[in-house]
Amino acid sequence: MVPRVIRPKREDGCFFTIPVLYGLINEKRVSSLKLCGAAILIECLIEQGTETIFGFPGGAVLPIYDELYKRSDRIGHVLTAHEQHAGHAADGYARVTGKTGVCLATSGPGATNLVTAIATAYMDSTPTVFITGNVPQTLMGTDSFQEADISGITMPITKHNYMVTDVTKLADTIREAFFIARTGRPGPVLVDIPKDVQIAETEYVPVTGDALIPPLSASHPTMQLRPVGAALERYKLKIEPFAARAVELIQQSERPLIYYGGGVILSGAERQLLELANLVDAPVVSSLMGLGAISEADPRVLGMLGMHGTHAANIAMQRCDLLIAVGVRFSDRALGNAATFAPNAKVLHIDIDRAEINKNVTTTLHLTGDARTVLDLLLPRLEQKTHATWMRQAQSMAEEYLNNDLFEPRKILKTMSEIAPEITVATDVGQHQMWTAQHFPFIRPRQLVTSGGLGTMGFGLGAAMGAAKALGEPVVLATGDGSFRMNLTELSTIAYYQFPVIIVLFNNGTLGMVRQWQTLFFGKRYSQTTLDRGPDFMKLADAYGIGHARVNTVEGFRAAFSEALSLRAPYLIECMLDIDEMVAPMVAPGSPIDSFCLN
């Protein structure tokens, strides 16, 4: 626990009377209540505005589930089939809403089942709070039944974590956990609560508004990057000389290129980013996580950068003389070879995480801060520029697709976007993920839900169900036959809750992305990647009472997808694809980003 600063009581005592939110409390006209830890946890989740918990019960969280039962009028729960997918669901929920996702699991195996979900959220900076039960403290350290040191295990994959040893600290710990999860560069926070702490009673003092922000961690350096009020004025003064230099770099540039990532979406800086692109008159390229921050309908968008980036994006990167990188971390999958990356460019890097500066790419100038805050300060200083020739050059590198009669992935995605251009699309990991990123034109932020950093096969169905729960409208899951095998256990969940998840299964009979590497780099020795085995996905969907169709033509797909949309219920469309479909273009790992090994 971070040592606490005693929270000042306000004179009007308004911390203690919360009329609507705490009907129970108001009714009794008491300023505080004695509650058990489990009940305090639930009250604190309600304080934070949590509407839904994704989770799975067990012995070490029985008191929490009991309180959930009593408070089911105020807070919902989605029971998944497996904790990992509850974790991904909380993550998906957070990705589409920007709100903090909440996941609950029991001790030991329940907690360790969360590990992949936590690491996935960590790599993609999603605001999530994971709550686990643990054995009573008297048993801790004795290898007792279902005991696991989950705070130790998750230390490297959480933004922060806690083990609560004293019930009097529980409420503030939960508040702090939410604050840390959503502030600065967001990320997962885990709170481990031993069973004795869930049972122990203490005074619970409800709080609202500013009091929800824990004083000490609020002043931690990583939390200060979206300053307001007086802090904003101080920040402006400090950033002033650097902003002036940034303007200079932009004014001098003849071939500027903007490269944006998930940070823009996390910060809500999409409008500012577009304004920047228009003022600078620059083409723009996106990381996987940035897709949708600027609508791909905009002619400035050259597409995604990187290993499976577009020709236009990758070539423009090598030709630009100024790279303005906003909310992006220069992942190795986007860079190709760091030494030959953007060789002609000065690099202006805007990011909230100081540790990302100069980590993979050496910058000419950086502005540390929240993307929206920084751009708001920068935009008024910029004059309108025109780079007509450069814009034309950059756009002319966009590739033309051949048109043939094959039933191939890009046609599925184009058809999907024709019918439902605004629909939220979650993916698993593999070729189908890259095809989705390349060929479905994302036109709004938070439209694509994908595991970019960790590349987690099995992420998709959980994430899609979290998204569907949050949005209350149909969501597409683009998955592969390999990935789907990792999470199809959750079909029972989407069927039970009737989450309108339209599963578009790209069935190529293989772990296609790995096969592609075997084709290109391992002499076509297809070691353990051919999925010549069950199940019959149609029978499977049937077993869960889920609508289904198997298609092998664009027309068949169009019909099935339209039907699924109109049903607003779970649906599985199995698209039969050739085993040798490839993701192109492709740059071999470690190669310069404009030297394509597949076109």
Add this chain to the structure above:
Amino acid sequence: MNKNGQNRYTVGVLVSNEPGVLSRVSGLFSRRGFNIESLAVGPTQDQSVSRITIVVLGNDSSIEQLVQQLYKLIVVRKVRVYDPANTVERQLVMIKVAATAAEREGLMRIVEIFKAKVVDVTRESLSLTITGDADKVSAMIELLEDYGITEIVRTGTVALQRGNQIMNSELFDL
């Protein structure tokens, strides 16, 4: 600078004094591929704050990355990479030497020269403590090796900046 082109840096880290903080900090070092040469930790004048002193190998850009990563730990309140020219460094080392009565005389001369202290004597052994910076300590150890060292135990380096420079736990304002 050593053969891999790496320098030795002494880094001070002020952290919240709470369980698990040491593994958070040391875990970060190993996770990010840094080799810790020594690590010393203890409470400060403020009971809620501990100070960790770490000696680590790296180069200027890797150390900058390390500092930025350290700041991302919620328990970390301040990080400082000490400037060797303006810093006093000390470690305490306890050494047990196999020494017969006949050898003791020569040993005592070394003890005097290095201002070490004898803390225990038996017929077959002599135990001493020495305080100093890394160079002084290794110079002494080298000489003692002739007599046969049976045990060495070290505290790890601690460091204090000279003069009025103070490393306090006031949070960094970005």
